[in-house]
Amino acid sequence: xxxIVEIKTHWETQLVALSVLIAIFGSYIALDFAGxxxxxxxxxxxxxxxxxxxxxxxxxWTMHFVGMMALMMPMPVAYDERLxxxxxxxxxxxSGIAFAIMNRPTLNWSHVIAGxxxxxxxxxxxxxxxxxxxxxxxxxxxxxxxxILSVIIAIIASAAALWITFRLKRQExxxxxxxxxxxxxVMGFAVSGxxxxxxxAAHYFHMENTIPGMNIVPTVGxxxxxxxxxxxxxxxxxxxxxxxxxxxxxxxxALDSAQESEKRFLAxxxxxxxxxxxxxxxxxxxxxxxxxxxxxxxxxxELLGMTFQATTYPADLEVEMKLYQKLLAGGxxxxxxxxxxxxxxxxxxxxxxxxxxxRELGKPLYTVVVAEDISERKKAQEDLYQLNEELEQRVxxxxxxxxxxxxxxxxxxxRFRLIVESVKDYAIMMLSPDGTILTWNxxxxxxxxxxxxxxxxxxxxxFYPPEAIQxxxxxxxxxxxxxxxxxxxxxWRVRKDGSRFCANVILTALYDSKGSLIGFAKITRDLTxxxxxxxxxxxxxxxxxxxxxxxxxxxxxxxxxxxxxxxFCYSVSHDLRAPLRGIDGFSQILLEQYNNQLDEQGQHYLxxxxxxxxxxxxxxxxxxxxxxxxxxxxxxxxxxxxxLAKEITHDLQxxxxxxxxxxxxxxxxxxxxxxxxxxxxxxxxxxNAWKYTSKHAQxxxxxxxxxxxxxxxxxxxxxxxxxxxxxxxxxGAFQRLHGNAEFPGTGVGLATVARIIHRHGGEIWTxxxxxxxxxxxxxxxxxxxxxxxKNSDDTAKQGHFVS
Amino acid sequence: xxQPNRAILLVEDNPVDEELTVIAFEKSHIGNELVIARxxxxxxxxxxxxxxxxxxxxxxxxxxxxxxxxxxKVDGLEVLRAIRNNELTRNxxxxxxxxxxxxxxxxxxxxxxxxxxxxKPVDFSEFAEAIKQLGLFWLILNESxxxxxxxxx
Numbered sequence: 001x002x003x004i005v006e007i008k009t010h011w012e013t014q015l016v017a018l019s020v021l022i023a024i025f026g027s028y029i030a031l032d033f034a035g036x037x038x039x040x041x042x043x044x045x046x047x048x049x050x051x052x053x054x055x056x057x058x059x060x061w062t063m064h065f066v067g068m069m070a071l072m073m074p075m076p077v078a079y080d081e082r083l084x085x086x087x088x089x090x091x092x093x094x095s096g097i098a099f100a101i102m103n104r105p106t107l108n109w110s111h112v113i114a115g116x117x118x119x120x121x122x123x124x125x126x127x128x129x130x131x132x133x134x135x136x137x138x139x140x141x142x143x144x145x146x147x148i149l150s151v152i153i154a155i156i157a158s159a160a161a162l163w164i165t166f167r168l169k170r171q172e173x174x175x176x177x178x179x180x181x182x183x184x185x186v187m188g189f190a191v192s193g194x195x196x197x198x199x200x201a202a203h204y205f206h207m208e209n210t211i212p213g214m215n216i217v218p219t220v221g222x223x224x225x226x227x228x229x230x231x232x233x234x235x236x237x238x239x240x241x242x243x244x245x246x247x248x249x250x251x252x253x254a255l256d257s258a259q260e261s262e263k264r265f266l267a268x269x270x271x272x273x274x275x276x277x278x279x280x281x282x283x284x285x286x287x288x289x290x291x292x293x294x295x296x297x298x299x300x301x302e303l304l305g306m307t308f309q310a311t312t313y314p315a316d317l318e319v320e321m322k323l324y325q326k327l328l329a330g331g332x333x334x335x336x337x338x339x340x341x342x343x344x345x346x347x348x349x350x351x352x353x354x355x356x357x358x359r360e361l362g363k364p365l366y367t368v369v370v371a372e373d374i375s376e377r378k379k380a381q382e383d384l385y386q387l388n389e390e391l392e393q394r395v396x397x398x399x400x401x402x403x404x405x406x407x408x409x410x411x412x413x414x415r416f417r418l419i420v421e422s423v424k425d426y427a428i429m430m431l432s433p434d435g436t437i438l439t440w441n442x443x444x445x446x447x448x449x450x451x452x453x454x455x456x457x458x459x460x461x462x463f464y465p466p467e468a469i470q471x472x473x474x475x476x477x478x479x480x481x482x483x484x485x486x487x488x489x490x491x492w493r494v495r496k497d498g499s500r501f502c503a504n505v506i507l508t509a510l511y512d513s514k515g516s517l518i519g520f521a522k523i524t525r526d527l528t529x530x531x532x533x534x535x536x537x538x539x540x541x542x543x544x545x546x547x548x549x550x551x552x553x554x555x556x557x558x559x560x561x562x563x564x565x566x567x568f569c570y571s572v573s574h575d576l577r578a579p580l581r582g583i584d585g586f587s588q589i590l591l592e593q594y595n596n597q598l599d600e601q602g603q604h605y606l607x608x609x610x611x612x613x614x615x616x617x618x619x620x621x622x623x624x625x626x627x628x629x630x631x632x633x634x635x636x637x638x639x640x641x642x643x644l645a646k647e648i649t650h651d652l653q654x655x656x657x658x659x660x661x662x663x664x665x666x667x668x669x670x671x672x673x674x675x676x677x678x679x680x681x682x683x684x685x686x687x688n689a690w691k692y693t694s695k696h697a698q699x700x701x702x703x704x705x706x707x708x709x710x711x712x713x714x715x716x717x718x719x720x721x722x723x724x725x726x727x728x729x730x731x732g733a734f735q736r737l738h739g740n741a742e743f744p745g746t747g748v749g750l751a752t753v754a755r756i757i758h759r760h761g762g763e764i765w766t767x768x769x770x771x772x773x774x775x776x777x778x779x780x781x782x783x784x785x786x787x788x789x790k791n792s793d794d795t796a797k798q799g800h801f802v803s
Numbered sequence: 804x805x806q807p808n809r810a811i812l813l814v815e816d817n818p819v820d821e822e823l824t825v826i827a828f829e830k831s832h833i834g835n836e837l838v839i840a841r842x843x844x845x846x847x848x849x850x851x852x853x854x855x856x857x858x859x860x861x862x863x864x865x866x867x868x869x870x871x872x873x874x875x876k877v878d879g880l881e882v883l884r885a886i887r888n889n890e891l892t893r894n895x896x897x898x899x900x901x902x903x904x905x906x907x908x909x910x911x912x913x914x915x916x917x918x919x920x921x922x923k924p925v926d927f928s929e930f931a932e933a934i935k936q937l938g939l940f941w942l943i944l945n946e947s948x949x950x951x952x953x954x955x956x
Contacts, residue, residue, distance in 0.1 A: 574872075574873050574901070574902040574903045575873070575902070577902045577923075577925055578817050578819060578820060578902055579819065580925045581819065581820065581823065581902075581923060581924075581925050581927065581930065582819035582820075582823065584925055584926055584927050585819070585823040585826075585927035585930065586819075586823075586927075587927075588927040588928060589826065589927070613925060614925060614926055616925075617924075617925030617926070621904075624904065628906075
């Protein structure tokens with residue numbers, strides 16, 4: 001029985017190093033290819049995917065067989081060719097599965113685990129299939145721990161490499177290279193680490209001396225270049241890897257620029273102020289830029305796994321879905337829409353949306369959404385709309401107000417027009433700026449004689465006389481009115497019938513609110529009546545002036561005359577009496593001292609001389625009194641007529657105590673007047689009453705008042721009376737109704753009384769009957785009377801004086 | 804009591820009145836010397852020893868002056884004013900004896916300081932009575948301060 005002996009092996013170090021480098025290099029190519037899948041679509045993506053799987057498979061396989069070359073065995077080894085091919089296919093397929101799993105937009109850990117298991121298995125299966133393809137008389141036994149460890153190394157290292165490749169974000173160009181290199185080294189470690197761990201787990205045994213040509217010392221590689229198939233395969237794999245590397249480096253520049261532009265695109269995509277997103281065909285968010293996240297109010301990661309439908313305002317969804325279906329169906333290439341998103345906090349946000357479909361080889365891939373936040377604009381629009389509404393409301397209200405005002409204005413205008421039209425004393429008309437008559441009122445009809453139909457539309461020069469028109473006066477009037485706003489004129493105008501009248505004309509310029517002349521208001525008055533009245537007034541004024549002058553003259557003359565009269569009266573009182581005194585005096589002296597020398601007849605004559613002179617003296621005195629009472633100032637003050645009357649009657653009784661006269665005097669007859677004059681009047685009246693009752697043995701004299709609206713004072717006696725037909729003569733100076741022999745007197749007394757009463761503004765009249773007595777009534781002016789003071793003297797009660 | 808040697812100055816321009824006045828004085832038995840001045844100038848000359856009366860003892864003042872108002876040359880009111888304005892004659896009794904009954908004349912005469920104002924009546928018996936009363940009062944009943952002054956001199 002031959003002994004079973006473990007075969008000693010030996011490793012060719014250079015070849016080991018070569019195998020590791022091949023693993024790393026191949027991994028680099030494969031991972032680079034796989035990385036490119038992310039940025040391309042459709043067929044390209046599939047091609048790159050297949051390329052990367054092929055490269056990875058070749059890398060694993062080539063590394064394996066170069067590593068086998070490094071294993072020195074004491075005998076040659078043959079390979080089962082079918083198993084060699086199978087091992088290649090296994091490596092390629094496993095890598096492809098791993099890349100397919102890993103190559104997706106969203107990658108989570110389960111994908112990474114699945115991918116790395118697939119990759120690890122690819123390496124593992126290829127290795128042990130390759131081991132199994134060896135044909136030699138050797139038994140191979142594996143140490144279980146290292147065997148399992150080899151699998152774990154394969155899986156974990158693959159996971160690291162794949163994670164670096166697919167999960168890490170693409171960095172700057174330089175970094176990216178190192179990133180790829182690291183992942184390639186890690187992957188290379190996964191491949192070679194698995195291989196050599198697996199080799200370390202293997203122990204080879206053979207039956208002693210059963211193998212021909214077997215050396216004690218291992219000098220022959222397990223794999224020889226002379227093995228055509230293996231050699232061809234290795235050469236093919238290396239060539240392919242080199243070509244790929246070449247292709248890779250050629251494409252690197254283009255790729256770099258593409259990456260550069262992609263990078264720029266990404267930067268733009270991220271930083272652009274417009275919301276941008278990629279959305280899957282089911283509506284799922286694939287990628288959103290910062291702005292879009294801001295619009296929606298989510299953190300970037302939160303939206304992945306959600307759909308745009310879920311973030312669309314329900315009311316706007318139906319419209320968008322129709323467009324979206326149409327877009328997917330190929331009816332349109334893109335659509336635009338203003339819609340509302342629902343923000344994370346539930347608030348609707350208006351966006352302006354542009355959605356484009358991205359296809360590859362006619363197959364829809366995803367959509368690109370560009371969203372602009374238009375909530376400000378919408379708000380502004382809303383505000384604008386609101387404002388517009390308010391404005392319109394206000395306009396409507398204002399219009400209504402204006403309509404009301406307009407109606408009032410029209411009413412006012414109508415009233416005003418009616419007023420103007422109905423004015424009859426003034427011709428009121430409107431003129432156009434060139435002087436054409438536009439309106440015509442009743443006054444105009446009356447003053448000018450034209451009817452409105454005849455005159456409206458005619459020039460206003462129609463009213464001017466030819467000479468005025470010739471001197472262009474009407475135009476001058478308009479010019480002045482236009483310049484100064486107003487023009488007033490008086491002059492002759494012509495009526496329709498050709499007659500002329502003197503008119504006062506006022507022209508007022510009328511301007512609209514912009515200040516341009518719209519015409520003139522013309523008001524014409526017929527001054528004929530006024531002129532006539534004025535002339536009459538002037539005439540009467542003239543007359544008055546003349547009269548006044550005459551009066552003034554007469555008054556002056558009167559004053560002079562009065563002065564002369566005064567002087568005359570003074571003369572009379574002074575000088576006229578002196579001779580009388582002589583006549584009387586010497587007559588008496590004659591009578592006294594030469595009595596015995598005169599006979600009775602002579603004495604009688606002398607006494608006649610004396611009587612005459614004394615009568616004349618009395619006459620002079622009365623005349624002087626009359627004259628004095630007529631002249632001079634009156635001093636008006638309260639006068640008690642009753643008291644005056646009582647004093648006078650008392651004196652009369654004293655003078656002739658033998659007479660029997662009953663006096664009845666009313667008490668407290670208070671008047672306002674000149675006491676001196678009133679005393680004279682009462683004296684004269686009572687003297688008369690006393691005198692004309694002297695023939696009666698019994699007499700009754702009364703002084704009292706009757707009130708017929710105005711106090712009427714009276715002095716009544718029951719004496720001789722007189723015939724009323726002579727009553728008119730009674731108050732004339734020197735008029736007497738009785739002879740001097742019957743009743744002595746000068747005929748001045750009643751004239752004096754009348755003067756005094758008249759000077760007090762009163763009236764005097766009389767009522768008499770022969771032998772029945774006479775009553776003299778008089779009044780005093782109302783204006784001269786003042787409230788009477790009641791005399792409190794008890795003794796002044798009405799009394800009767802009987803003698 | 805009667806001082807017969809004191810004169811009465813009668814200022815009167817009307818000869819009729821002068822004579823009637825003289826007769827009235829005689830009838831009243833008034834024996835005083837009656838000096839007649841026929842106008843105002845003459846009266847003043849007498850009183851103040853000027854003109855025709857140059858050298859007259861002006862201390863020998865009349866006991867009474869009877870003064871008419873309406874006088875030639877200087878009228879009675881002027882004479883009255885002069886009498887009252889002179890120390891010598893300030894206290895001499897003056898009675899205005901006139902036909903005028905004018906209020907104005909009365910007021911003026913009293914304002915200038917006349918002692919009495921008498922209106923000559925037309926009736927001679929009344930006139931004579933008035934003169935008698937005047938003489939009785941002013942020459943006999945009335946006592947004037949100047950009389951004693953005169954006596955002391």
